[in-house]
Amino acid sequence: MPKKKNLNKIIVIGSGPIVIGQAAEFDYAGSQACRSLKEEGLEVVLVNSNPATIMTDANIADRVYIEPLTVDFLTAIIEKERPDGLLATLGGQAGLNLAVQLAESGALEKYSVELLGTSIEAIKKAEDRELFKETMERIGEPIPESTIVEDIHGAIDFANKIGYPLIVRPAYTLGGTGGGIVNNEEELIETTLRGLKYSMIGQVLIERSIAGWKEIEYEVMRDGNDTCITICSMENFDPVGVHTGDSIVVAPTQTLNDHEYQLLRSASLKIIRALEIEGGCNIQFALDPKSDNYYVIEVNPRVSRSSALASKATGYPIAKVSVKIAIGYTLDEIVNAVTKKTKACFEPSVDYIVVKFPRWPFDKFVYADTTLGTQMKATGEVMSLDRCFEGAILKAVRSLEIGVNRLHMDKMDDWDNERIKKRLSRIDDERLFLIAEALRRGVATVEEIAEITKIDRWFIDKIKNITDMEVRLKKGEPLTAKTLREAKLIGLADKSISELTGTPVNEIRDMRKQFRILPVYKMVDTCAAEFEAMTPYYYSTYRGEVDEVEVSDKRKIVVLGSGPIRIGQGVEFDYCSVHSVWALREAGIEAIIINNNPETVSTDFDISDKLYFEPLTTEDVLNIIDKEHPDGVIVQFGGQTAINLAASLAAAGVKIFGTSVDNIDRAEDRERFDEMLTELGIPRPKGISVTNLDDAIRGAASIGYPVMVRPSYVLGGRAMEIVYNEEELRDYMSRAVKVTPDHPVLVDRYMQGTEVEVDAISDGVDVVIPGIMEHVERAGVHSGDSIAVYPPQTLPSKIIYTISDYTKRMALALNVKGLLNIQYVVADGRVYVIEVNPRSSRTVPFLSKVTNIKMVNVATRIALGATIKELGYYPGLVEPKPYVAVKAPVFSFAKMQDVDISLGPEMKSTGEVMGIDYHYARALYKAITGAGISIPKNGCILFTVADKDKEEMKQLAKAFSELGFKIVATEGTARALQSIGINAEIVGKVHQRSTDIIQMIKLGKIHMVVNTQAPGKHVAKDGFRIRRATVELGVPCFTSLDTAWEVMRVLSFMRDRRLVYSLAIQDYVGGGDALA
């Protein structure tokens, strides 16, 4: 069947901001979707609120709308663009939900838009628990006994009938929000109530828990002609009970025999047929390890995180093929992009093992509950490939960047055997390391561990192979060529071998070269070498003789990627890496990328000339460099991951294109940076670097409290705090950081001014500043958690001039060749420098989009030797555009129950959205709406603020009151308000029964909360509970008065204007429709 003839213009919905449960995989899927639609000659309209993505680049779709993903905005865009078809199955759960809402609102029918791919009926059959259950029963596929409840009584009745443990899952949410396993009535009530709130349709499924069974997944495809294939099978290392997004996953399945494999494969095909899905689909099973019994756990009728993984794991482009199916092609009409000869209608056969490892944010959320369950907590993931499990799992661990290079955590060295053994039953982020420690010490046998953890003993045996090797090395076995070879075959890094044997790492490397103990690189080709493939997609292994990489004699450069998505280093850096690769290819240079994140565009094999799917460590990168002999490496686009490798690569003789390693160090090393600023006469907040507690106390006293404290070399404000007195400083120094002469702690004066951020490009002679961003929240809130506005709305021109001048002088002093990012604070009319990052930053994609300057492209060319003038840019600050763009942070607090949502110097957001408009207030409105905050137009606002904020709060409350809002406050605050004539209602503090604040929030009587925290780290429990209650009930809560002020201004401005107005990014940058 050829493509559908009626289609000319298609609207694609993206997945919006990155949140836990919905990460960069949809940028990859959406970009692939848009590109393949364009390939077919179709006009593509894309809507996505996330500016950090490749998919929102103006060249990916004909019309790109960076607008909130709401029914109102989508309807307006559809009305304007009049597309023939809507494609929503590539936009994650967010996209799918929106498609359902658009269909239900009648918008699709009204504007004759065909929903492409899987139908609404099919989506509902897969997602609505009752319909799903009916369908499974009809085709005889077993599902665990379950019931759907809409209130707590139904849940209790069911539990009384079935017994515990039970699993609670809310219907229609992201990543299992609000669910969990419950063991008694109390837990059942709590989890069910939460689930009911999170479900879009107010339904919660309660079912028998089959925790401990094997969790198996299949990625399946079906076309309109009912041809079905499976792309990939996956086996979770962690048995049922841990969300698959939080599980270590291997592909293909390892412990299933052919009978079991085919049993579940046949079931998968039966299910996808029964659901009549057209496109890709993910099916999860629980398989009894002791019999053939299985249950179907879940079906995702769309491209998912697992399908991104399956795509990268096999080389099969699931998103692309799903799109072709959606526009009417059948699988046998689509060419296999890997072989270019065979068809997409086949099942990939792999000849390696893939390991996916989640990346959790517990390094940022130190107080979070680290146990894992049915609610996903990981922000990102890494993938690795090898010819054996041991090698693959160790590569995955190295890729995580959590400070470990093998299955060993230093802190466990201090734990006694008792503690190790006891902890084995705890399911958390460190369990793999704990198992290894138990095996290493011999405190538990493989059988015992398998029994306690329910992890298949096949995996435990493999881990033991690794620890056995470690024990041999540790015991002092001489490091002969034979032993070293064995250690490398088991996958241990040189650094690990060095740790275990005491032999310096460079000696190990030399020894490996001497004895030719080198990895070979194998290709990922979807077909286990059965056919000739064109994929330049490689992984390393020590288990092999023949290397398959054809090294060209072209000029070539390696771009280092940014690894897993984590708080502080998100999809923005993948965006930059991809653009750098494109710039190199444009310049006719062979671009080689090294990265390990399966969710991203950069690891799509047709982005670069060569993709090495490898850990980003010195050893792994140098092995590739030894093989490829590139002209050099570009490190400035891969975030801190890549920057951190610069020095060791340079030391090994690798050329670093762009800013020199010495100058990177000058920007990052506190003392050298201070020296430079002194020479330049540029002020920075007073501060010192200390290596012990006494110096810290003395220093802080001389600087004056409050002070900002943080370890040096930080990423995303890790462990950064504002302390207000000596007691807090002592507490911080003992709790949050390990201070040593090698790891000093920085103590800076905390200046409460306006924060300003600049991204600039320098060639060493000239500096061009594409734009300046002003933060809404005053300094003290991490820049990644602040609302940023381009161009600045309140800064006087004198300040802008000073900022431009400082930027230029610092860029030149550091001899920056490429990008740099600077954060300033403006206080009392003076500009201070907070920090300089000689690399691309979080704001580069945002700024590139709104200014229409290809910042990464320009920076890449400059790194290669071009000048700003040659490239046609005028030095200095670029004239600001006539529109306003607002970048707002997005948080995943709903997934992290013990995390305080209060904003501070530690970054907490997982993603971002953009609002763009000719009016500042509407741009802000769009950003806030896009961030998922629904601001009430009227109702009741609760004020509960710290004493220091009471004065300011009065004005704010007054303004809200004038807008018609009812104000409620706790007694003290209410009195203060009454004194200026605001009729504030008094509410009881937490636990003061009748009018308890929490109760009122729960009852829906409070529609917005403004809450600021009293200074000091000892978080008032009440405040914490109030803030958590707002998260759990989806009530907007602002913890900075600045944000609240802006919200008030938006409300005031938008009163008489229309809220929904949308324009494509191409129109803004092209200067089109300026009416609003």
Add this chain to the structure above:
Amino acid sequence: MKGKLILADGTTFRGQLFGGSNATTEGEVVFNTGMTGYQEILTDPSYCRQIVTLTYPLIGNYGTAKQFNQSRKSFVGGLVIDELCEKPSSSSMQKTLSEFLTAEKIPCLYDVDTRALTKKIRSAGTMKGVIVSEYTSQNTINEMMALPIRKNVVEMVTTPVSYSIDAGKNALNVVTMDFGIKRNILDALRKLNCRVTVVPAKTTAEEILALKPDGIFLSNGPGDPKDVPDAIQTVKRLIGKRPIFGICLGHQILALAMGANTYKLKFGHRGSNQPVKNLETGKVAITSQNHGYAIELKSLKGLPVKVTHISLNDGTIEGLRHASLPISSVQYHPEAAPGPNDSVRLFDEFIDNMRSAKGV
């Protein structure tokens, strides 16, 4: 101990020899891309005397169990794999793969770069190879290499005597010519209530018809179909007498009997992921395959035979149907084991043919 696989063109792949210095072997080297099902592959008689390499690098993870055997014993010449799993895990496991290899006396070379080997075969075509220990003399190697690839392999695998598998009431009587049948085919027929009489490959048409079959099944089996001329003659005499269904070698023998020609593929189709398009419905099924020969398309010209299925990978013939008689055959394995069960309904068609011929 250290061992190696040497191909006819001299290419050598090193590994560990399982089973000691006596575990040497020679045969045609072929690869299978299935990721599961090593036991089914090792006991599929179609691999008789071949050295099989598995492209999946972790083999033996779930051990072996008697119920997965596809024939009375393993006939493979040798096994070449990467990692041989010594600590398998599966609740159904009875023996580890090593124990199985020992019991079945299958020489095995492991820790081999099987991807490199597969690429070699893919580009140069299947060829003779020998598995020897690192210490085997060059003379011995030369002698082994000089041995011709054995021709009459069907004779090694076919049942020496006829036997029957009983079924329930009103069962259809199927006579199966055993060229090296897989147990799962018998299971599939039995499940459809067929009383199956399995006869040796050398059984004559008269003997078969004397059994009063409702239908005749031609089984899979090893080697070149032209190596069993007697069977081709037998089938020729059966055409028009009873409904016939053939699988794999049976399909090739049937085609030769109808006057078509067969040829050797460069490296064959062996795996569980082979797409086959049904030309009558336009649908594609993923199939299990294991064949080194195929039917020549142009040789069908003028014959009363229609191509019903083709391989989506290379367009080769995967299924035939007689223009007027209830005779059909497929090149692939609808019975699965190993591999997908997508095509198991093909047996239904055979049953329907038998029923209509019988007039019930």
